[in-house]
Amino acid sequence: MTVNEMTIAITGAARGLGAAIARGLAARHTRLALIDLDEDAMAGTLKDCVSLGATARCYAANVSDEAAVETVFATVADDLGGIDGLINNAGILRDGLLVKVKDGEVLGRLSLDDWQAVIDVNLTGVFLCGRAAATHMIRGGRGGAIVNMSSISRAGNFGQSNYSAAKAGVAALTTVWAKELARHGIRVNAIAPGFVKTEMVASMKPEMLERMAAGIPAGRLCTPEEIAHACLYLLENDYMNGRILEIDGGLRL
DSSP states (O other), rough: GGGGEEEEEEEEESSSHHHHHHHHHHHOOOOOEEEEEEEEHHHHHHHHHHTTTEEEEEEOTTTTTTHHHHHHHHHHHHHHTOOOEEEEOOOOOBBBBSSEEEEEEEEOOOOHHHHHHIIIIIIIIIHHHHHHHHHHHHTSOOOEEEEEEOOOOGGGOOTTHHHHHHHHHHHHHHHHHHHGOOOOOOOOEEEEEESSSOHHHTTTHHHHHHHHHTTSSSSSSHHHHHHHHHHHHHHHTTTTSSSSESSSTTTTT
């Protein structure tokens, strides 16, 4: 199935990678369900997608809320005639050291609230949305494709206990779901981006961006459009299943 025949839900569609992926799919005239909590920012993504020729609708939902997820995916399926694809992208950051120490004195610790917030959105949210989407794909009888958003941080990144744990969990879910859902014609893959030049990263000081790029063999940061291109490949290649694409410019050789 090509993307112009599919109805695809995208979580975290208001900005960053989610918005870039939505625009990339919109250019292929895909039917899109844009899901995010930030309705104002999501309206901008919707406008871009419609101008590119897509049929698109916005849906406000908290991906860590089970009832909200069940409701929004049922609504999407009713509105757009089923669900064929999911880009499981919504995520947040709450970085911090496990224990912050200076001169032998403990100054702070990663809070349980910051741990839980990231796990709730980045891992539980992926589980809830993946489960809901797979349910509607099975009921629709057309199969489908799920693309989860992991990260190279799943291998462990300084100051990111919560984020790294969540993204490692996403990678594990991808493998499990690929095995379980294959018999229903549903493929599940993931993307593990390296450093991507999103709006937040692009606003950093130039010297900091230069230091980040210097450690990447490719010599630059990834663009959101390159992640969008990888999503397109995973959605359309019917033999890709249970794999994690590391789009990192050679950072993890």
